[in-house]
Amino acid sequence: QQQVKQSPQSLIVQKGGISIINCAYENTAFDYFPWYQQFPGKGPALLIAIRPDVSEKKEGRFTISFNKSAKQFSLHIMDSQPGDSATYFCAASMNSGTYKYIFGTGTRLKVLA
Amino acid sequence: GAGVSQSPSNKVTEKGKDVELRCDPISGHTALYWYRQSLGQGLEFLIYFQGNSAPDKSGLPSDRFSAERTGGSVSTLTIQRTQQEDSAVYLCASQAGAGQETQYFGPGTRLLVL
Numbered sequence: 522q523q524q525v526k527q528s529p530q531s532l533i534v535q536k537g538g539i540s541i542i543n544c545a546y547e548n549t550a551f552d553y554f555p556w557y558q559q560f561p562g563k564g565p566a567l568l569i570a571i572r573p574d575v576s577e578k579k580e581g582r583f584t585i586s587f588n589k590s591a592k593q594f595s596l597h598i599m600d601s602q603p604g605d606s607a608t609y610f611c612a613a614s615m616n617s618g619t620y621k622y623i624f625g626t627g628t629r630l631k632v633l634a
Numbered sequence: 635g636a637g638v639s640q641s642p643s644n645k646v647t648e649k650g651k652d653v654e655l656r657c658d659p660i661s662g663h664t665a666l667y668w669y670r671q672s673l674g675q676g677l678e679f680l681i682y683f684q685g686n687s688a689p690d691k692s693g694l695p696s697d698r699f700s701a702e703r704t705g706g707s708v709s710t711l712t713i714q715r716t717q718q719e720d721s722a723v724y725l726c727a728s729q730a731g732a733g734q735e736t737q738y739f740g741p742g743t744r745l746l747v748l
Binding site for chain 1: 740741
């Protein structure tokens with residue numbers, strides 16, 4: 522119940538294309554779903570996050586789509602750029618005094634120039 | 635400082651030696667997490683501190699691993715009698731505290747056990 526399943530493990534996209542990464546969770550008590558971006562040699566950094574009261578959140582080229590009934594959420598990167606090449610982690614958490622994350626296994630994205 | 639800092643950035647040690655990894659969280663953040671990231675893998679939760687509460691040690695892989703947080707700020711992760719399988723990047727994250735969602739990560743310490 523505490524797992525977050527992320528797919529695909531790796532993804533190659535042409536420059537200008539759309540990158541889509543999917544995550545699924547089991548625990549309906551989760552109420553916060555962030556995506557983190559990690560470049561080689563760096564720590565993960567928050568990219569965008571969503572709460573289950575909305576079905577979509579967009580920040581620039583990055584959009585989270587959230588399907589509460591299916592317990593799934595996804596990250597869409599529009600007009601993908603080589604600079605987007607990184608590892609992306611989804612996570613889920615709930616407010617149990619603090620927000621402790623359950624992370625997905627990560628997706629390594631490569632955007633070809 | 636402005637962000638989470640970790641030291642050393644790289645550590646090479648011999649099997650059987652003890653190592654200490656340090657994390658300086660963002661000032662005022664009451665929650666602090668340690669994660670382990672093996673090469674090309676995801677983030678494995680190790681331990682979590684929240685204020686003065688007892689730490690959540692549920693992710694520590696063995697009794698060779700321990701961590702402390704002094705004065706509610708700096709944290710040290712200690713690995714005793716290191717093994718080659720301990721080689722990984724050790725990440726620290728801090729969080730403002732109760733009700734605050736975002737975790738801010740440091741750059742990590744890359745540990746190599748020979």
